[in-house]
Amino acid sequence: MTRSADSHTVDSGTVYADVVLPLALAQTYTYSVPEEYVGGLREGQRVEVQFSRNKHYAGIVRRLHGTPPGFKTRPILSVIDVEPLLTRQQLELWDWMADYYCCTLGEVMTAGLPSHLKMASETIITLGPLFSDDIPDLNEDEYLVVEALTLQSELSLKDIRDILQRKTVYPVIRSLLDRHIILPKENFVDPYKALEVKCVRFGPACRTEAERIAAFDLVARSEKQTAVLLEYMQYSRTQPYVRRADLSKRTGASDAVLKAMVKKEIFEFYDREISRIGGEEAVAEPGPLSPQQVEALGAVRGFHAEGKAALLHGVTGSGKTRVYLELMQEVINAGRQVLYLLPEIALTGQIIKRLQRVLGDRIMVYHSRLNNMERVEIWKAVLSGKTSVVGPRSALFLPFTQLGLVVVDEEHDPSFKQHDPNPRYNGRDVALYLARQHGARALLGSATPSLESWENARSGKYRLVTMTERFGGTALPEIVVADSRETDEKGSHHPFFTPTLLTAMRQTIERGEQVILFQNRRGFAPVYFCPTCEWTVECLNCDVSLTYHKFQHRLRCHCCGYATPPPEHCPACGEVQLKLSGTGTEKIEDELKIFLPEARIARMDLDTTRGKHALGKLIDQFEVGELDILVGTQMVTKGLDFERVGLVGVISADQLLRFPDFRADERAFQLMLQVAGRAGRRDRQGRVVIQAHEGSHPVLTDVLAADYDNFIQREARNRQQHRFPPYGRMIRIQLRHPRRATAEEGAKLLGKWLAHALGDRLEGPFEPSVARLRTYYLQDMVIRYSAAPAEGQRVKEIIRRASAQLATQKGLSGVRIVVDVDPY
Structure with a gap:
């Protein structure tokens, strides 16, 4: 096995296949193609190959050629697919992602394929050559295994566990293996199974109309x-x-009645394969477009005709989705596919209802909360070219064959960025590359476009289309800033709710309207500490404090998931009166029940939306008016459309503005303006109350005036001054190791090599604010470079060479290097 050579045309002789394996390997591996598969094997098909001594994997054929690798290769064991599972464009997209984001093809494959298409080997046990009927010295467990194998030729490890009624079977297996009584066999298993239902149809006695009458x-x-x-x-x-x-x-008939009719040959039973996916069958015509929507639609069409991507900047509630829908109908009616990309699963439920009302089952939803069978079926439907897709960034990996339009809604949203594991890609940027690959139109939309997209529109790379009015003439919400130190008539101060916000909530609920409260932190309280010695409960695996969750009465790490009961006393000084500090969504919900006991309250955060249908049910409850107040994290800011919302409250704007990130002001502005847009979405003006200590902050001033242009121009000047994106590119390199000293040593050595090649473009190495994560000590460094593509390629090649060199250093081979391109 070796890294593949350059492309060659296969004319004669032995054929070789470069295979991508679902492993973080720096190269593809070359296998010989057995004669029986030559001619039928194509790029994009899955093949079973052996890698290492006992492991079998399903790999993807990346390239076929006739160039020998230089030494004897292993053969492909079997071909899994009749037709290619991936298209040529997909394989090219994988190549581009691996190159641009400094990761491996195997990591892209792992991210891109549904788990049921990434088959793994399962150990199967068979009888060995030394087996005989009179083997002595078998204990009871060994005898049961051997006896079972005489009745059926093969057993899986799960079968043996069931037979022995115990979880630990390896000692029994090892004993029999050592005596060659049994042998392991690697048997490839495809876990995908079609969904079948039991059905009824006319039987042999009812084939004709006359026979059915006679029945x-x-x-x-x-x-x-x-x-x-x-x-x-x-x-x-x-x-x-x-x-x-x-x-x-x-009919109320029992199964015995149906079986009696089968016996008379009137009916027959059969199993029918059906799809797990599907849409609403009733298709309705969308409502008429407003003059503003007609104008925007015409402008987008014109820019697409020029071959340019369009950026649709429309205020919240302006009807951007209706414009998307019109373009989607045109493309789908022309027989091509659409990819409608959203930043969060939270948005898919509400959006899909609106889209399927018009498009029916021609568009399907794809996201990680579908079960594996559903994801495989959508994959195959997209590969056939017959369906379009709405979903989050994972939908980018689907095998489109007729892609005609890519829509990226809420393009500014940071959720489009994949942070862990590799590939650490930005869904918006990959979507634009995908559109260019297929010659498809591209449309980005947002009420608060990112500075990157704004700069692309300003420079002419994109074309800008604006929608400045809400659909139906609804006024933009009234926004007020309430001083977090404000007191009530009695001079008392509440740490979470100002009198302004409490009064507004009561008035809103009395009018029969709903309230959304935004708090960008889940749990009850983020810090559990001792007031005497200031000891804090921290995670065993990470350098972060544990968050208290009252409902579970557990302290939980939001980085690694570690959980423990709250301690009864301080281990440092013995203090038993431990205290909580800070505020999360759970605490806000708890306090609301005291101030507004009659209100119907629910939370929307990661803790309450884990189940497959939990989020949809919560949205439905709020949409039909079964809830008065919805408390949530960023989920509540992203495009949800509720007609009864009269008030939106931001609990603490200061938390957003003080975040240690050069994008903090941009993210804060976007979040506050987006969540404000949830108020007054129909025939009434809504109200927004933002609680903050720094009411005169420039970002809050722009939010109050809903002045995107002033904000973005000031932000652009600041970024240009410090060469931050989009006026320069960044790569973050993070080194991880279970020992702090080893992580530091590796970082110093890697930093020395990079500094020699890159000079002052390298910053660091330095210890990040969270110095230990999931038991690994961290060391960071940042590289800044120009936006020129050639410069980016040069910097990435330097990083690859230096990383490979570090892996060869004694004592440092275990240092994990994480390269994050466009990290923030």
Whole structure:
């Protein structure tokens, strides 16, 4: 096995395949293609290959060629797919992502394929050559295994666990293996199974219309059978197939009645394969476009005709989605596919209802909360070219064959960035590359475009389309800043709610309207400490404090998931009156129940939306008015459309503005303006109350005036002055190791090499604010360079060479190097 050579045309002789394996390997591996597969094997097909002594993997054929690797290769063991699973464009996209984001093809493969398409080997046990019927000295467990193997030729480890009724079976297996009584066999298992339902259809006695009429004579003595036959004949006229369960439910007949009719050959049972995916069948025409939407639509069409991507900058509630929908209809009606990209799963439920109301089952939703079977079926539907997709960034990896339009909604959102694991890509940027690959139109949309997109529009790379009015003439919400130190009439001060916000909430609920409260921190309180000696409960694996979750009565790390019960006393000084500090969504919800006991309150954060359908149910409850107040994290800021929301409250703007990040002002402005847009979405003006200590902060001034232009121009000047993106590029390199000294030694050595090649473009190494994460000590360094593509390639090649060299140093091979391109 070796790294593949350059592309060659295969004319004759041995054929070789460069195979991508689902491992973080720096290269593809070359295997020989057995003669029986030559001619039928193509790029993009999955093949079973052996890698290392006992491991089998499903790899993807990246390239076929006739260039020998220089030494004897292993053969491909089997071809899994009849047709390629990936398209040529997908493989090229994988190559580009691996190169641009400094990761491996195997890591891109792991991120891109549904888990049921990434097959793994399962150890199968068979009888060995030394087996005989009179083997002595078998203990009871060994005898049970051998006896089972004489009855069936193969057993999986799970089968053996079930037979022995114990979890630990390796000692038994090892004993039998050592005596060669059994042998392991690597058997490849495809976990995907089609979904089948039990159905009913006419049997041999009812093939013709005359036979079906005569069948009533066969059931004349049974009222139940007659009723079933009548119902089936009527129901089957409107349905493509009839389920046994549905027929029994509609007629009240037992399964015995149906079996009796099968015996008479009137019916027969069969299993039908059905799709796990699908949309609403009823398709409705969308409402008429407003003059502003007509104008925006015409401008976008014109820019697309020029071959330019368009940036649609429309205030919240201006009707951007309606413009997207019109363009999507045009593309789908022309027989091409659409990818509608959203930053969060939280948005897909509400958006998909609106899209499927118009597009029906021609568009499907794809995201990580679908089960693996559903994801495989959507994959195959997209590969066939017959369906379009709405989903978060993972939808970028689907095998589009007729892509005509890519829409990136809320393009500014940081959730488009994948932070861990590799590939650490930005979904917005990959979407634009994907559109360019397929020759598809690209449309970005946001009420608060990112500085990168604003600069691209200003420089002419994109074309800018603006929508300055809300649909239907609804006024933008009234925004006020409430001083967090404000007191009530009695002079008392509450740490979470100002009198202004409390009064506004009461008035809003009395009018029959709803409230959204935004707090960008989940849990009850982020710090649990001793007031005497200031000891703080910290994570065992990370250098962060544990967050207290009252509902679970647990302290939990939001970085690694470690959880523990709260201590009863301080281990340092023995103090038993430990205290909580800070505020999370759970605490806000708890306090609201005291001040507004009659209000119906719910939380929308990671803790309350973990289940597959939990988020959708919560949104539905709020949408139909079953809740008065929704407390949430960033989930509540992102494009949700609720017509009854009259008030939005931002609990603490200071937390957003003081974040140690050069993008802090931009993110704070975007979050506050986006969450403000949830108020007054229909025929009434909404109100927004922002609680802050620094009411005169320039960002708050721009939020109050909803002045995007002033904010973005000031932010652009600041970024230009310090050469921050988009006026320069950045790469963050992080070194991780379980020992602090080793991490520091590796960082110093790598930093020395990089500084020699890059000079003052390298900053660091330095210890980040969270110095230990998931038991690993961290060392960071940042490289800044110009936006020229050639410069980026040169810097990345220097990083690759230096990283490879560090791995060869004695004692440092275990240092993990994480390269994050465009990290923030």
